[in-house]
Amino acid sequence: MRRILPLAVILSCLAACAGVGKAVTVPAASERQDWARHFAEAGVTGTMVLFKDGSGAAQVHDANRAARGYLPASTFKIPNIMIALETRAVSGPDAAFPWNGTKYEVAAWNKDLSLQEAFAVSCVPVYQELARRVGQQRMEKWVKAARYGNENIGGGIDVFWLQGDLRISALEQVEFLQRLKHDRLPFSKKNMAVVKDFMVVEQGEGWTLRAKTGWAARSANIGWWVGWLERGGEVWYFALNIDIAKPEQLPARQGVVKAVLRGEGLLP
Secondary structure (H helix, E strand, O other): OEEEOOHHHHHHHHHHHOOOOOOOOOOEEEEEHHHHHHHHHHOOOEEEEEEEOOOOEEEEEOHHHHOOOEOOHHHHHHHHHHHHHHOOOOOOOOOEEOOOOOOOOOHHHOOOEEHHHHHHOOOHHHHHHHHHHHOHHHHHHHHHHOOOOOOOOOOOOOOOOOOOOOOEOHHHHHHHHHHHHOOOOOOOHHHHHHHHHHOEEEEEOOEEEEEEEEEEOOOOOEEEEEEEEEEOOEEEEEEEEEEOOOHHHOOHHHHHHHHHHHHOOOOO
């Protein structure tokens, strides 16, 4: 069942993050109650926003939750890369980060990694080091310039996106991603191209999927998958967040999104 929502519901959180250049315009949204079955089959609770570039209307499961801000967790790696490159806190995408010798639960973190490799395995320690190099003052400047979420980086320079004060909603994630796709963020096109390249997770004939996971495991236990699908000249942005009660539910982030995309005939 689809229900058209009032303008205010969708624009309430977008108004605060119009960003650089032309902001996304979403005059109404279609409430997709039928997507509930995908969440139920995965055994999770959450929200998902799906927005076709140029359509002017989003499709949403649980619009109230879609407008609610949550810790971005590792989805913040997307702006973190661009900020680090813009401030020259890191030399480039191939910059090396030696393993600090700490034995992490994620085996892929226990070795030397390049910036791109660290993104692919979502290595938190590497991106914490990036944030420390950027520093509080410059980080605050660029987060505000990018109009990212509530723009609040309180709580510690290397944890503000994991357990601090930064919050972003699923609707804001989609708006931010659209500005990234169209080079409307306050970063150089070169640096925006780097993160777009990093985000490629799957490709097939005529389509490319770019995305980033996130898991606020230290406090809120919120899981994210955000990104966009390029297919046949169209671009479909998505942002999903779910409650994570146990690690076994983490694959549901990608699973629910892909189920929705396949149900809409967008993904093979």
